[in-house]
Amino acid sequence: MAQLKGLPYYMMWFVQCRILGKRKPLQSVVFITDRCNLDCKHCAIVREGRHSRSKSLAQLKEELQYCLDLGSRIIDFQGGEPSLWTDDSEEARAMCGGKPADINTLIDLAQSMGFFSTTVTTNAQAPIIAKSSLMWVSIDGDRTFHDSQRGEGSFDRAMKNIRESDHPKLNANMCVTNENWQDFEKVAEIVQNTPQLKKMAFSFYTPFESHDLVPTAKQRNAVIDQAIKLKKAGFPLMNSLPAIELMRDPQNYIHKSQCWISNFIMSDGTRFSACRGKETDVCNDCGFGMAAEMYLLWRLDPRMVRGALSARS
Numbered sequence: 001m002a003q004l005k006g007l008p009y010y011m012m013w014f015v016q017c018r019i020l021g022k023r024k025p026l027q028s029v030v031f032i033t034d035r036c037n038l039d040c041k042h043c044a045i046v047r048e049g050r051h052s053r054s055k056s057l058a059q060l061k062e063e064l065q066y067c068l069d070l071g072s073r074i075i076d077f078q079g080g081e082p083s084l085w086t087d088d089s090e091e092a093r094a095m096c097g098g099k100p101a102d103i104n105t106l107i108d109l110a111q112s113m114g115f116f117s118t119t120v121t122t123n124a125q126a127p128i129i130a131k132s133s134l135m136w137v138s139i140d141g142d143r144t145f146h147d148s149q150r151g152e153g154s155f156d157r158a159m160k161n162i163r164e165s166d167h168p169k170l171n172a173n174m175c176v177t178n179e180n181w182q183d184f185e186k187v188a189e190i191v192q193n194t195p196q197l198k199k200m201a202f203s204f205y206t207p208f209e210s211h212d213l214v215p216t217a218k219q220r221n222a223v224i225d226q227a228i229k230l231k232k233a234g235f236p237l238m239n240s241l242p243a244i245e246l247m248r249d250p251q252n253y254i255h256k257s258q259c260w261i262s263n264f265i266m267s268d269g270t271r272f273s274a275c276r277g278k279e280t281d282v283c284n285d286c287g288f289g290m291a292a293e294m295y296l297l298w299r300l301d302p303r304m305v306r307g308a309l310s311a312r313s
Helices: 002-019 057-070 090-095 103-113 143-150 154-163 181-192 217-232 241-246 289-298 302-311
Strands: 027-031 074-078 117-122 134-138 170-176 200-204 262-265
Touching: 027 057, 057 090, 057 103, 057 262, 074 103, 103 117, 134 154, 143 154, 170 181, 181 200, 181 217, 200 217, 200 289, 217 241, 241 289
Parallel strands: 027 074, 027 262, 074 117, 117 134, 134 170, 170 200
Antiparallel strands: none
């Protein structure tokens, strides 16, 4: 099991960073392409046409080694749409036994290099083929809202591919905005009633591009109250209860959060040692559930640690 394989390293990492004062990431987020087959209203990553970028296998191998050398042992592949990534160059074929590289090439490479866990985030507009340790599918609401946010027919395509998937760790992820916050319970019910989906996590929209979609404090609190109620009722919410409560107001924790626990490499190759929110001055409006979880991890909150190990098993 992945958490048992990595547990000694995680314990050593905590001692080195929490007690000895070192600063090295545990998780890396690598954007492998900014190409996508959707044009979502809230996305700050996707580029179109000749402006779109996809990294080569050679570049990604170097970036993975860089993250590994920093200390990271969890890798998240993101886009764009990661399933669209491929490298059909002669160099890639030479590295892949004559075949073009795809997302599973990257997953296999990361595992062979020493990463304990791999994650892919997808919009599920194509069959789910990635064999990552953990898989996230973005669901924004019921059919009406999801389609208004991501494009007509996108909800039905996603649900079809979810139901046809045999991935053992397939989960839903919801980005809550001031337009879809009332759909929170609907998404939780979709996850609860879809056997292929194991759990659901949520974050609030963080305004890297625009403040137009940021939930109001009243909307945020309403979602948090609903999340606490649903989690206590047995709905498969991955966010820990103390982290959900913290998310009421990022001012209570965000400037004490250890955001360097994750490092980021963008699709243009730019490297950040922590969330780029600090450089874009959006920390006060942070909505990332992971930021609250990292705050609790640093304090070894048992409910957060137990949930994290379960998610990565």
